[in-house]
Amino acid sequence: MNKMQIIFARELAGYFATPLAYVFIVIFLVMSGIFTFDMGAFYERGQADLMPFFNFHPWLYLFMIPAIAMSLWADERKTGTIELLMTLPVKLSDAVLGKFLAAWVLCGVALLLTFPIWITVNYLGDPDNGVIVAAYLGSWLMAGGFLSIGSCMSAMTRNSVIAFILTVAICFVFVACGTEIVLNAFAWAPQFLVDAIAALSFLTHFDSISKGVLDIRDILFFIVFIASWLFASAIVIEIKKAN
Amino acid sequence: MRPGFPCQDMWVVNMIEISQLTKKFDSFTAVDDLSFKVAEGEVLGFLGPNGAGKSTTMKVITGFLAPTQGSVTVDGHNIATDPIAVKSLIGYLPEGAPSYPDMTTLEFLDFIAEVRGFTGEEKQRRIQKVIDDVELGSVCHKTIDTLSKGFKRRVGLAQAIIHDPKVLILDEPTDGLDPNQKHHVRQLIRNLAKDKIVIISTHILEEVSAVCSRAIIIARGRILADGTPKELEARSAYYGAVSIRLTEDFDLRAALAADPDVREIEQADDSGRHFILLPVAGRHLFNKVSEKSQNGHWPVAEFHMVEGLLEDYFRHVTQDSALESAHMISTEQQG
Numbered sequence: 413m414n415k416m417q418i419i420f421a422r423e424l425a426g427y428f429a430t431p432l433a434y435v436f437i438v439i440f441l442v443m444s445g446i447f448t449f450d451m452g453a454f455y456e457r458g459q460a461d462l463m464p465f466f467n468f469h470p471w472l473y474l475f476m477i478p479a480i481a482m483s484l485w486a487d488e489r490k491t492g493t494i495e496l497l498m499t500l501p502v503k504l505s506d507a508v509l510g511k512f513l514a515a516w517v518l519c520g521v522a523l524l525l526t527f528p529i530w531i532t533v534n535y536l537g538d539p540d541n542g543v544i545v546a547a548y549l550g551s552w553l554m555a556g557g558f559l560s561i562g563s564c565m566s567a568m569t570r571n572s573v574i575a576f577i578l579t580v581a582i583c584f585v586f587v588a589c590g591t592e593i594v595l596n597a598f599a600w601a602p603q604f605l606v607d608a609i610a611a612l613s614f615l616t617h618f619d620s621i622s623k624g625v626l627d628i629r630d631i632l633f634f635i636v637f638i639a640s641w642l643f644a645s646a647i648v649i650e651i652k653k654a655n
Numbered sequence: 656m657r658p659g660f661p662c663q664d665m666w667v668v669n670m671i672e673i674s675q676l677t678k679k680f681d682s683f684t685a686v687d688d689l690s691f692k693v694a695e696g697e698v699l700g701f702l703g704p705n706g707a708g709k710s711t712t713m714k715v716i717t718g719f720l721a722p723t724q725g726s727v728t729v730d731g732h733n734i735a736t737d738p739i740a741v742k743s744l745i746g747y748l749p750e751g752a753p754s755y756p757d758m759t760t761l762e763f764l765d766f767i768a769e770v771r772g773f774t775g776e777e778k779q780r781r782i783q784k785v786i787d788d789v790e791l792g793s794v795c796h797k798t799i800d801t802l803s804k805g806f807k808r809r810v811g812l813a814q815a816i817i818h819d820p821k822v823l824i825l826d827e828p829t830d831g832l833d834p835n836q837k838h839h840v841r842q843l844i845r846n847l848a849k850d851k852i853v854i855i856s857t858h859i860l861e862e863v864s865a866v867c868s869r870a871i872i873i874a875r876g877r878i879l880a881d882g883t884p885k886e887l888e889a890r891s892a893y894y895g896a897v898s899i900r901l902t903e904d905f906d907l908r909a910a911l912a913a914d915p916d917v918r919e920i921e922q923a924d925d926s927g928r929h930f931i932l933l934p935v936a937g938r939h940l941f942n943k944v945s946e947k948s949q950n951g952h953w954p955v956a957e958f959h960m961v962e963g964l965l966e967d968y969f970r971h972v973t974q975d976s977a978l979e980s981a982h983m984i985s986t987e988q989q990g
Contacts, residue, residue, distance in 0.1 A: 418769045429757050492753030499717040500770045501742040653719070
């Protein structure tokens, strides 16, 4: 096993050694159920697709993902284990990536456990399962985007509550900048600026993937987005670890 | 083994070389132009008042902090250019012995062993060995946050020695341990020291005399003294002094007034019958005073030599340095 895998395994086991993983998964499932059936009017729409389920994911993630991400680095600083980790023969990039991937896999597990809803929709009708698979992938990529912001914010402070609030705030910007309200507010601006703002939003890219359009540009957006924020995390850790 | 180079009359392999190391935090200078070398087999005690720069120096050597200036080389590898190689050679117990609170002792040691590159049987063997060495058998399956301070410290020590490192750096290894545990940890350090470099920081001076072959006293990021504990003790005002206890009142001061070797007579307690005789630097008083007391029929109850006190010397040099710094601050304020 390489160093990154070892850190990944430790972090993932850490989530399941405490109630954190279970609480996260249960709340995630309950919330996504409420959003889908109650607010999303899954039955009333009378359509065999999972749009009401996926449409709420950005807003669900806005609060759920920062809750996992907040402790990624803040806790290491708080307990002093960052000094232990950074003096082991491990590259910083391995540590950043290992921790991120562990949290990302946890999100993936929570997402996979929503499978009854997929069974339900297949039982009730005849949905396009290709679209559903694409939407799951898009949702997971978006979760990664939220997490990477959280990783960086968590590296900034030793207080995980501050990390949580900062992450929610920044994630909100990246979600909201794709909504009609924000884009209409920029109606005065030249079109290229409006397009640029919309292009930065999770919503824009997630919407197109969740409609079953697997455009390489949307996937690349999330990958580049994640990589950039993880790179920023590494820089922040390097600068702040002493304080 | 790399070839060494001659140092005085023997061949010494310098494992750690620190040259002109400076570490600043904003405007505060924690380590100020520090240079020293440590050779294989040495147990170096790092002494200094709180905030002297001991921990910061250790953090730089272990690669946790990057130096502002200067360089650190461990076994020929520079920490700045080859951090992974240096970190592989070092076992480090950070101050406060941090470890992951949600893991059990066994899980934690397993994790460290894997990161250190051990797998399979070798890994199991090493984990078992440190558990035996540091006596962690009873807490293997307990999560670390439920352990007592002493056990946590031992878990920290176990992770530091699991790969049998060439260089062992321990930041206050016995802090918070009870006397038995302290004794045990010192024993362990002595056993480990044979073919390694051990650097320990402490403010317990008896520890230095007990385990270290060399001591460096630092304050305000600078080296104030460097030598074997015996050498440092010899610089104490108490070196060569004698303690004398009398059975009845007797004018010791008058009896010794004419002696040029006696620098000072200190009262050791309130009884007025127990004294410490301090010699003029470089003199020993034992034989002389012993002879005088017999010839003069002094009413002596107890008479013995005083060992040089490391503590006394430590106070002497670090307080001088504090005075100097107070002086510097006041002149800075004036200017």
